[in-house]
Amino acid sequence: MCLAIPGKIIEITSDATRSALVDVMGVRRKVDLGLLQEDKPKTGDWVLIHVGFAMSKISEEEALDQMHTLQMLGESEAAIEEVRGYGLEDLKEKRIT
Amino acid sequence: MKFVDEFRNPELITKTAEEIRRLTDPQRHYRLMEVCGGHTHAIYRFGLKDVLPENIDLIHGPGCPVCVLPMGRIDDGLSIAAQPNVIFAAFGDMMRVPGAHGSPLEHKARGADVRIVYSPTDAIKLAKANPGKHVMFFAIGFETTAPSTALTLQRAKAEGLENFSVFCNHVTIIPAIRAILDSPDMRLDGFIGPGHCSTVIGCRPYEWIASDEGKPIVVCGFEPLDLLQSIVMLLRQLKNGEAKVENQYKRVVPWEGNRAALKAMNEVFQLRPYFEWRGLGFISQSALRIRDSYAQWDAERRFNVPGIRITDPKAAQCGEVLKGVLQPAQCKLFAQECTPESPVGALMVSSEGSCAAFYNYQHRKPVTISNANLAAVV
Numbered sequence: 253m254c255l256a257i258p259g260k261i262i263e264i265t266s267d268a269t270r271s272a273l274v275d276v277m278g279v280r281r282k283v284d285l286g287l288l289q290e291d292k293p294k295t296g297d298w299v300l301i302h303v304g305f306a307m308s309k310i311s312e313e314e315a316l317d318q319m320h321t322l323q324m325l326g327e328s329e330a331a332i333e334e335v336r337g338y339g340l341e342d343l344k345e346k347r348i349t
Numbered sequence: 350m351k352f353v354d355e356f357r358n359p360e361l362i363t364k365t366a367e368e369i370r371r372l373t374d375p376q377r378h379y380r381l382m383e384v385c386g387g388h389t390h391a392i393y394r395f396g397l398k399d400v401l402p403e404n405i406d407l408i409h410g411p412g413c414p415v416c417v418l419p420m421g422r423i424d425d426g427l428s429i430a431a432q433p434n435v436i437f438a439a440f441g442d443m444m445r446v447p448g449a450h451g452s453p454l455e456h457k458a459r460g461a462d463v464r465i466v467y468s469p470t471d472a473i474k475l476a477k478a479n480p481g482k483h484v485m486f487f488a489i490g491f492e493t494t495a496p497s498t499a500l501t502l503q504r505a506k507a508e509g510l511e512n513f514s515v516f517c518n519h520v521t522i523i524p525a526i527r528a529i530l531d532s533p534d535m536r537l538d539g540f541i542g543p544g545h546c547s548t549v550i551g552c553r554p555y556e557w558i559a560s561d562e563g564k565p566i567v568v569c570g571f572e573p574l575d576l577l578q579s580i581v582m583l584l585r586q587l588k589n590g591e592a593k594v595e596n597q598y599k600r601v602v603p604w605e606g607n608r609a610a611l612k613a614m615n616e617v618f619q620l621r622p623y624f625e626w627r628g629l630g631f632i633s634q635s636a637l638r639i640r641d642s643y644a645q646w647d648a649e650r651r652f653n654v655p656g657i658r659i660t661d662p663k664a665a666q667c668g669e670v671l672k673g674v675l676q677p678a679q680c681k682l683f684a685q686e687c688t689p690e691s692p693v694g695a696l697m698v699s700s701e702g703s704c705a706a707f708y709n710y711q712h713r714k715p716v717t718i719s720n721a722n723l724a725a726v727v
Contacts (some may be wrong), residue, residue: 286500290609304468305497337467
C-alpha cells in the first residue's frame with residue numbers, strides 16, 4: 253500500500269476520466285491522473301504511483317532510482333503484483349474476482 | 350529488468366558515513382526518529398545501523414498505518430462484513446492483521462466475502478460488477494493514500510453509486526508527531542521526515558517542529574544514501590545548534606506539497622475530534638472522517654458499527670515498541686508466539702512494522718552496507 257511505484261506514461265487514454273496507460277517495469281496498466289490535475293503529465297512523462305493513482309511527476313533518472321530502491325528493498329515483485337492487480341480497465345478486459 | 354542487490358554510489362556512501370562520524374560528538378547520545386515505516390524497512394534492509402556510530406540511535410516512529418490501527422477498528426469493519434450481501438474490500442496489507450476474532454483472511458475462510466483490491470477505485474468497479482451487493486472499502490493510510498480515497502468518493506458521488514461505502518480509518522501524520530513529542534518518556538533530538546507522505550502535505554506542516562519544539566527535521570528519500578545524507582543534515586543542524594525543516598528529497602517532494610490532492614482531501618474529509626492509535630492512545634484531531642456531504646458513502650453512518658474497543662494482548666508490548674521505549678527483540682513475544690507468519694501484534698504484520706523488519710533482516714542476514722563489497726559495485 254505504501255509502495256511508490258514509478259511508471260512511464262505511454263498514452264493519455266481519456267481526458268474525461270483522467271486516466272493514462274503506464275508502463276511499470278514492462279507491465280502495462282491504467283492509472284488515475286486525478287491527483288495531478290494542477291500539473292498535468294503528458295505522454296512520455298514519468299510518474300510515481302500510489303494505490304493506482306499517479307501522485308507526483310518525476311524525472312526519468314529519479315524513476316530509475318526508484319526502481320532500483322524497490323529492487324533493493326526486495327519489493328519490486330510486490331510492486332509488479334500490485335500493478336497487475338489494478339483492475340482499472342473495463343471489466344470486459346479483466347474481471348475482478 | 351535485473352533483480353540485483355547492489356548499492357549505488359558506494360564511494361559516496363563511504364564518504365557520507367565518514368562525514369557522520371566526523372559530525373558526531375562522542376560525548377553525546379543522539380536519538381533520531383524515522384517517522385515513516387518505509388524508512389524503518391529500508392534501515393533494517395540496508396543494515397544502516399551497522400554503519401552508524403554507536404551513540405546514534407534510530408527510533409522507529411508511528412508511520413506504519415497498519416501498525417497504528419487499533420484492533421477494535423478491524424473488528425468494527427469485520428462486523429459490517431458479517432452482514433448479508435456485503436463485500437469487504439481492502440488492500441492486501443490488511444488481510445492478515447488480527448482482529449479479536451481473527452483477521453479479514455480468517456473471516457473469509459469462515460464465509461465472509463472479503464476481497465483484496467490494489468486501488469480504491471477497484472472497489473468502485475467491484476460495486477458496479479455486483480449491483481445486488483454492497484461493497485465496503487476499508488480505507489487506511491496516512492496522507493499518502495487519503496487523497497486517492499477522497500477522489501474515489503468524489504467519483505462515487507458523481508456517479509450516484511448506491512451500493513458503495515468507505516469505512517474510513519485515514520490518519521494524519523502531524524498530530525502523531527506532536528503526541529510523541531508530548532510524551533514524557535520520549536527524548537528525541539531530531540526527525541527523519543516521511544518521504545511520500547510529504548509529496549502530498551509538503552514541508553510546511555513540519556515547521557512548528559523546528560520553531561516551537563526546537564527539533565530539526567529532514568524530509569528524506571528511501572535509498573541508503575538518502576537516509577545517510579539526511580542523518581548528516583540532522584547532525585549538522587544539531588552541531589550548529591539549529592532547528593529547521595530541510596528537504597533532502599527535493600527531487601520528489603515539492604515544498605508546497607500536492608495542492609490537487611490536498612483540495613480533494615479537504616472537500617471529502619474533516620478532522621475527527623479524536624481517534625485511537627495503537628500504542629499511542631487517543632490523539633485529538635489525528636484522523637479523518639467523511640464529511641456530511643458524503644454521508645451516504647460513509648460506512649460508519651450507513652451501518653450499525655459497534656464501536657469495539659479491545660486492549661492489545663497483555664503480553665504483546667507493541668505500544669512500548671511503537672514509542673521506541675523497547676526494541677522489538679525486547680518484547681516477550683518477539684520471535685516466540687509472535688512471528689510474521691503468525692503475528693500477535695500489528696508491528697509484526699506489515700513489512701513496514703519495526704518488529705517484522707527486525708525479524709526478517711536479523712534472521713535473513715541480508716547484504717548490508719558494512720558487508721557489501723562496495724568497491725565492486727557501480
